[in-house]
Amino acid sequence: MTMIYIHEFSIGIEVKPTSDGGWESGGFTGKYMNCTREIPPEILNAISSGEFSLSEGGLQDHPAIVGRQVGGYSVVAVVSRGRDDRGRGVSLYRYFWCEGKDYIEAILRTMISSSNKVDPPVFDPYYQPPSTGYRLNQDSQPVSLDKFAEYLDSSPPIVIPHKQRCTHLILNEIAKEIAKRQGQDYSWAYKVAALENPWYFQVIYPACSEAEDNFKEVLARRPRDSVFISGEAGIKTAIKAIIKGRVKPEHINSLEIALAHPQIDAQFWNKLLDGPGASKAYKDKIYSETMVRLLTLKALLIPKFLPDFLIWIQTAPKPDDCWESCRKLQASIVTEYEKNIHGLQCLTRNVKDGIYSLLSRLITKPKSSKSDSTIKHKLRGLVHSKFDIPQLVKATKLLLTQKDGFWSQVYRVSFTKDLADALPKIPDLSEPGIITNYPEEQQKFLTNLQPFWRYPGKTDKNYLSLAQFFEEVEEPHFAAIFYQISTGEVPANIFDSLSRKGNVKKGTLFEMTLIRKKGLLDHIHSALDAGIYFVTENLILIIRRMVIGLLLGTIGLITILLISSLLISLYEKDLQASMDEKIAALEEELTSAQASTTDTKNQETWTEISPENQERFNRTHEAIKAMITNLTDYINQLPPNTLNSIGIPENVQDNNKYIVLFCVRDILGIDQDLQYGEIGKYNERWQEFSDAIKKYQKSQGADTPDGVIDKDGGSTRGWLEEDIRNQCLNPDGG
Structure with missing residues (x-):
């Protein structure tokens, strides 16, 4: 069994000895003391978000205890009363934590055992904990909830009546059971009189009857549909700093941790970002540097917003200024990204999914309503094709080729590899339309590609802009796939380039058969080859007869020259006929191509299969x-x-x-x-x-x-x- 250690730290104070041999606080230092190990950022964020905080008057004579799962850690805070050098009461926090989410009970039992008391040890500025921490006793003991079964089906936060005898181990077990049923992390507060954020907990055991009434009153005023997100205050702090241009590693880390939270979704981000004015800036086209940074952040956090963000930038009065503000913010994130290329997995995943959203928008047809007239539908298509697509292609190329951009870094380092890995797997999907283990936008993009592998020869001209985009950014293997999908063939220069490099094997790339497009030069070469062959064969015959003529003498030579003259005359006629035939064939193919173009135009009048x-x-x-x-x-x-x-x-x-x-x-x-x-x-x-x-x-x-x-x-x-x-x-x- 792997050995797990409990670590600790306490709130930092300036310790002042007293005349009676005790101590008092000369003020908080802003740092933590008695640390046995570096404190994980997740725990620091939770503390700064008030997830362990008792409010003024929240502590009575006996210590209060708060237990909480934070990210991948178990944390217990013991809050005791102290006094400062002015005689005022202060709340002093001592924290115990370990790696692993399921060890709160073990922390309680281990620390109670070490203190020989019924509660874990309280704040002690003179205590020097062992540098390695305490060995965690992982042995679990059953905790009976027979007298508390009625609370297990209740909706949190739950306030246990003060008159009902309860221990911190029982409270922990109740919170654990409730959270298990809801698929959430759990938290509880024991013997507390007041909390800064009581809705941050599944279960609360009040310190007295008066505290019980206060908790119930406060919680009744809280909207029931509001969801507590661990570290929300830290997230807000990070957002404020970033949109002001003050990006620090801890801010990026706060966003990374938040993106890993199972309850944080696009709705949460929209609500949070609308506070500083994201929706208003987008709708009213406010292009201040602060708003550009805010919407850049929104595009990072909500992948499907990225295409709309780029169109918003492109329609700015001074798009170059907007791009520069966007680039600067990205560059500050890239600095953290390059320190540990695998350290920002959630942000990287979001960025890749945003790129998939962009690619999908490049091929998406304009949405139409059943009530649309034919003219209105054509107008939708005109706006979509004449404005959105060209502007979006231009903006996408710029975004993904910036030297110090975050999107461009992720695109170069991992997106292209991920797409190359995903394309060959499309034919092996067991059920059409179902792709698992992919983020939302990537899943949509790959699902829409399935029919082109399932039905060889199927084409869709709406993918042509995507093929042209990949050709422009010099990704020939992706360009080849989307030319095949959009036109049914691959331009000869791209096909030949990939063939020379060995990417196309037996006409196949990413499990898709490619058809090389024949151009005008191919047909001209074919015609010339036929003419050269004719000339070569007849010249050999003429030279052979000239040699014979020399051997036979002058009379024979004259005879052969006459024959050769006749052959040349015949050759000219045959060559002309051969060339005429080739040119006629070429003209026929060009006519066919024109007819094909006309047929493609007529495709607009085709109806979807019934x-x-x-x-x-x-x-x-x-x-x-x-x-x-x-x-x-x-x-x-x-x-x-x-x-x-x-x-x-x-x-x-x-x-x-x-x-x-x-x-x-x-x-x-x-x-x-x-x-x-x-x-x-x-x-x-x-x-x-x-x-x-x-x-x-x-x-x-x-x-x-x-x-x-x-x-x-x-x-x-x-x-x-x-x-x-x-x-x-x-x-x-x-």
Whole structure:
């Protein structure tokens, strides 16, 4: 068993001896005395927040005891009465603490045992505690709550009647049981007459009947929906200092501790930050340096506010001044971050989640209301695309590339690695739409990406701005993924760069198949290659005949020259024909590209797939998945030249899904440009696909062609599998 030690410290006073051999306080020093170990910041914050404080008149002749779980520590404060050099009464605090949240009872038993009294030892300025602390006795003993069972189902804070006999061990057990049921840390106050914050406790045992009445009256005035947060006063102090530009390590640490608190959420932060005027500054566009720091802090503490914060900055009369104020605050945090890169885990987690919120906003379509007219919806889209997105892309790039910014530090050090680790895991998620162990904004972002891995070929042009952003910030692997998602192909320069570096293996990156986009130069090279091949072959023939002519003499030479002249004439005609053919093919592809652009524009008129068509698509999709499984072994045995001959690009010849979908389109007579992902998204695309299936079913003699491929109980799947084997993947009929 690991040995645990109890440590202690006391409030610091200037000790003045008295004539009777005693002592009195000459005033508080502002420091702690009799410390056996450095005091954890969590405990210091709790003390400064008044979580152990008795108010004036809160102490009677006997000591009071306060027990509290603070972060990962157990703390007991013993408060006793003393006097100062003016004869006034003062409350003197002696604290005992240890690592681990579940040792308050053990502290009480250990310290009572060491003092040979019924209560732990009180403040003693002359006492010198052992430097190592006290060995904690972890042996627990049952504490009976038979006479207190009625309080276990009550809502805290609970005031135990003074007339009911109670001990600090019983009070501790009651608080522990109540907190356990509510999933919270617990705290209690024993034999107290008045507390600065009585609502900070689960259970209170008053020092007298009068104190009991006072506690009940005060607690009755407290709103029942208010929640006590440990260290709230320290958090407020940190916020005030930060927005004034006085950032200290303890302030950053206070925020870090607060972010780890299970009860602190966006609602808590909003309420706290609205005190200094965060919402008013945002709404009324107040761009003072103090307000910029305040909203920068809000963007750090509430990740989903970050996109709105950046738009707020970009719309400022002098955005450069705002960026400078924002940068200075970040730089002061970076100083603490760089001291211990793993020390600000909660703040780092928030910053990363804020970046995910930014990325999601770059692809989010403008929200529309059912009551919107077509014109109003288009206006929403215009405002969203013409203002929000360009401004947000610009602001995001600036935020994530600042040299001494906190967001940029986290982005470089850990965000890009986290995203690279998360993307390959998307196909392995057992249930669609469910991603666990991720913060809220990251979870939303990755969930929205799942369909692009589940349905190869699915595209969404709204991701194009994200692809362009990652290209601008020189993250080519992420740019490639989002170009593939948004356009169905990856620009050749990005694809080739990743291939040379070995990032793209067999056409796959992050478990997603990439299609290299062919540009104009690719087609020109192809045409020139054909012409050069023709010239090379014919020149060899001409030179060979010239050599023969030299051997035969002048007559033979003249004859061969005449023949060569004739060949050159024929060559020119053939070369011209070959080039004309290539140019015609190129023009046809350009026309097709223009048509594709027009088709993309028409996409705005497409309607979202209906529930009925979605159900029909899902049945068909399951059947195609079964076909892929059944055909995998057959495809894997095919020689590469077979796949080349039917038009399967080399970089996807290891992707059986792509091959089967290619063959399905081919057999059904559908254009290969039809994106499979669009079939399950739009009614018009599904209808085109379903009509082709119905036509195929009729050609096969189906009794009731329904335009659906069923996994079980239908013939269409079997016919398609047979045709894929015997026709599409066997072009020579061998």
